[in-house]
Structure formats: C-alpha cells, structure tokens
Amino acid sequence: MKSTGNSILITGGGSGIGRAFAESFHALGNKVIIAGRRHSVLDEVSRANPGMASLVLDIEDPQAIRRFATELIAKHPALNAVFHNAGIMKMENLLEAQGDVAEATIATNLLGTIRLNNALLPHLLQQKNATIVTVTSGLAFIPLAPFPTYCATKAALHSYTESLRYQLRDTSVQVLELAPPYVQTELMGSRQAIDPNAMPLKEFIAESMQIFTQSPSAPEILVERVKPLRFAQRGDYDAFFKKFNSSFATH
Numbered sequence: 001m002k003s004t005g006n007s008i009l010i011t012g013g014g015s016g017i018g019r020a021f022a023e024s025f026h027a028l029g030n031k032v033i034i035a036g037r038r039h040s041v042l043d044e045v046s047r048a049n050p051g052m053a054s055l056v057l058d059i060e061d062p063q064a065i066r067r068f069a070t071e072l073i074a075k076h077p078a079l080n081a082v083f084h085n086a087g088i089m090k091m092e093n094l095l096e097a098q099g100d101v102a103e104a105t106i107a108t109n110l111l112g113t114i115r116l117n118n119a120l121l122p123h124l125l126q127q128k129n130a131t132i133v134t135v136t137s138g139l140a141f142i143p144l145a146p147f148p149t150y151c152a153t154k155a156a157l158h159s160y161t162e163s164l165r166y167q168l169r170d171t172s173v174q175v176l177e178l179a180p181p182y183v184q185t186e187l188m189g190s191r192q193a194i195d196p197n198a199m200p201l202k203e204f205i206a207e208s209m210q211i212f213t214q215s216p217s218a219p220e221i222l223v224e225r226v227k228p229l230r231f232a233q234r235g236d237y238d239a240f241f242k243k244f245n246s247s248f249a250t251h
Contacts, residue, residue: 001131001174003213007031007078011057011116012086014041016185017135020205021083026052033076035068036086059086059112060104069119080127082120083178084113085135089150089187102149109153114160121173130173133221134161138181138229142237145245165219176219180204181226199225 008025012018013034026032026049035057036042042054055072058064073079087109090101113134124130140158143151158177165175184198192198207223222230232240 001081001133001176001212001216002129003216004028004030006081006131007033007076008081008083009033009035009072009076009079009120010083010085011035011059011112013054013083014038014045016187017180017183017201017204018083018085019045020201021085021208022052023049024205024209031076031078033072033079035072057086057116059116060107062111062115065112065115066119069116069123073120073123079120079123080129081131081133082117082124083133083135084116085133086112087135087150087153087187089147091146091188092148094148105149106153109150110156110160113157117164124173125171128172131176132164132168132173133176133178134158134164136161136177136179138179138226140179142229142232142241142244144248146248174217176221178208178221179226179230180208181223181229199223 006025008030010018010022010032013022013032014036018034018036022032022034022045031053032049033053033055034042034045035055037056037058039056042056046052046054053076055068055075057068088105090105092101117132124132134157136158137151137154139147139151140154143155158179161175161177168175181204182198183204184193184195184201186193204223208221211218211221211223
C-alpha cells in the first residue's frame, strides 16, 4: 500500500483504532474519509483534522450500505483505499439466550464488511493502485471464550480476506489484513482504555504505520505483540488456549 497520495475510507473512524489511523494517514497527506453511525462524533474528528471528510454509515443496514457507497463514490471519485474497521465486541454467556448480541456482532463485523466490500469493489477495480484493508484481530487465531461471536466473526473475516486476496491476485487491488492485539481503546468500555495489560494505542499505531510505510507489500500487518496469538498453532495450542483464557479471567 502506498503511504501517500491515496483517497482512503476508514469505517469506524470516529474513535479508537479507526480514528488513530485516520489521523495518521491524514498527517501523511492522504485524503481521508471517515465513516460511522454518529454524525456528531464524525464532525468532532473532522473539525480537529481540517481537510478530513466524513459520511454517516449504518454498517448493519444493507440498503444503507448501498446508498452510502453511491454517495461516497460520487463525492470522492478518486477513492482507492478502504479500511474495513467498523466493529463491536460484547461478552456473551452461551448458557443464556443472547441471540441479539450474536446477530448484531455478525451483522456489523462480518456481513457489514462483506456488503460494503461488494459495493465498492467495482469502483476499486478501476483504480490504478487500490488497497483493501480488513481489520481482524489476534483473536481471529485463538478465541477468548467470553467473546465467542466476536472471535468467530474475526476468524471468518480472516478466511474471507485470504480468499479475497487470492481472487484479486491478478488485479490492481492489493488486499491486506491488519490484526491488532489487545489495545487501549474503548471497544469494550472505558476500562479498556487504561488497562495496563493492553498495548498503548499510540505504540500500536506507530508500529503499524512503520509496517505500512516500510513494508508496503506485506499481506499481514502484525505488530510484535500480536504474534504469539497469530502463530499460536505452531506450538502447544491447547495449553496456550487454556493459559490465555485463564489469564483473562483473573484480570
């Protein structure tokens, strides 16, 4: 992926990882468009970063996605990069009926990405240099049991990304996967933002941007802190899984 000269859409760009990447790419001189559900939040980020654009997107609504894609391309015809970053993460007790949580998580994290990608791909295929970035998670490779549907959607998104990359191998569209570790954001609430067990957001962004700029052909963007999760299957997976989940229970 080129580090400059892009027109980049970042979903979930109003906060957390999405906002941090939006501001980093904006600072490099890229045209950045952020998208999310809350107009007020998007406006706040845009005002803090003059020149950054924003559009409201309800990622759970298929019709809204189609309307959004049409408006986005009309307003930003030079669009050549997409960060599929919108996502939610909620705990679930599988001993209780919590279907609404599972369905919302799948609609946002998995179906939203696939639907938006389908809507934008015809346009991206017409660009000389285009990039699709899916944001998965270290939990795509080893699940954290209290978040079963979240982990399942990220595992599915990893699989989808590999298939997408293969199918687009002879096109002008590069497909990348960004798999964050546990990062200090408010994805699971304000406590996470100050959790000493989480990677500081600034450190995660700095290391990730270094990979984007210095290794533009890397198919996976993996900071060092996520590699034990990404490659857990190379060792004693069962032991790692038990230790990993037990350590979460004590936090």
